[in-house]
Amino acid sequence: MSIATDLRLSRSLDTSARSGERSPKAMVFLVLLWVTMFIAMTVLLVLIVTTFIEGAPRLDLRLFTEYPSSTPARAGARPAILGSIWVICTTAVLAIPLGVAAAVQLEEFADKTKRINHLIELNVQNLAAIPSVVYGLLALAMLTLLRVQNKNLVIAGATALSLLILPVIIIATREALRSVPAEIREASLALGATPLQTMWKQTLPSAVPGIATGAILALSRAFGEAAPLLLLGGLVFVSYDPNGLLSGYTTLPIQIFNWTGRPQEEFRVLAAAASILLLVLLLAMNALAIYIRNHYQRRW
Template sequence: MSTLRTQKDASTTPPVSLTSRRGWWHRTRDGAFRGAVTGSVLVGLAVLVALIVQSLVEGWPKLNWNLITSFPSSFPEKAGIQSAIFGTFWMVGIVLVVAIPIGVGAAIYMEQFADTEAWYNRFIDVIIQNLAAVPSIVYGILGLAFLARGFLNLGPVVLTAGLTLSFLVLPVVIIASREALRAVPSSILDGALALGATRWQGVSRQVLPAAIPGIATGSILAVSRAIGEAAPLLLLGALQFITFNPTGLNSSFTALPIQIFNWVSRPNVGFHVAAAAAIIVLLCITLLMNAVAIWLRNRFQQTW
């Protein structure tokens, strides 16, 4: 009751008592904070909406089935992104097969088996955190020097690109998986151990299944990041003109961000329209993957 009256006072008459002055200040601060956080959301949303609307408006004339089924061409009206879409899918496949088992394995070690007090484990921890912040072009240089050339000498092929992107997202997968494993209450493992299970049995049959929704969400978000990468692929020799889809791991390739990058830097305005349409397709693929991540999380989430 007293609060109510204070509020009323503040809005009608100048504050007189100490409590009402403080109430006014609290409410102003409350409103300002609310405005600030709402503004933060709106800024992010506005950027996204502007990007989507601009791409849709510019790319609309080219956004049709032909864009998806055609190969690149020097005629903008005939140009399409089939080889780019398939190249992107191939790389996503490689990333899922390579980065996720290794990433999850590393996370299980770090969370469940490692002695967190040991200096070398703390060292590894710091390294992984730092690797997550390394610019993607550096991974491109790594891939070029050690995978495409050098010891492995794989050449500028889709396997090289997939492995390079795997390295790129590996720290993100590890960090997300560790968070997911840590969120599983320790009582689950303790219970298993108390019943005579080995540590491996406890982790593999109780902790890991419980953490899978979080791991899957983090992994798919990491893969979504890999889909949007252009810089390391450029360095690895992704092509601008390729009229066939990858036929194997040692096939030449291109990817959607590469195709977009090439088209926006062409003088012919027709290619800018094609690039805008390709951006929409890329956004749709990313959105689809994020939707799968959310669905997985909601479908399999458990609460204790």
């Protein structure tokens, strides 16, 4: 038997030496990890389960078809659901083209040696971390400057939410563009394509799955957002279907906020039911984003 095998044997038989994965230190750390994960998961689980139990009785057709009312039994979230759809669609139309265009400029065309572009980049990163209520204030100030009296407009809410998610879309799009291999750009340029053609016909199409994933995640954030819209007069009693960009509106998160503040127990049940709806919609959006990421993203 060689020396090497001798050593290996003695090593593997030696269980008294507490080293590696089984040392007390490692075990404590492992337990700590489990505990923290357990705490995080339990809080979330309790929240979801209690919301479901509380809201289940009112999770019926009336929630979707009825208008808000002072009688809880006849109240529903129909205008809030429609309002959310209006606001989010408008936000998507405003923010996605703008965000993608900004990202393309920064990633593909901007001269990266210039100080101004570094500054812009730093700014975009910082903007993504700014509290949403600040964007509400910004939109409010803009509307005041424009002398708009009634600020409860779909287009105003969508503008605030667009500003909020613009940095997120820019960052996601840049990531997606960066993951397109340089070889593809080089091949296109070597054939005599212009940089603009290369961007439109090769880089951008290859980045679409990544951009779509980022955009949907950003929109789902805007969907659940209430703070900026509260500042813009979103907390109103809307008893009609919003029907245009200049229409008044309320959204699902604001409706939930509204109902939670009411004294009657029935309204709180209603709020829980609307929360379930919001939760399901958000989960669906995030699931769609994950699906797109997994099924359409190219592995180079």
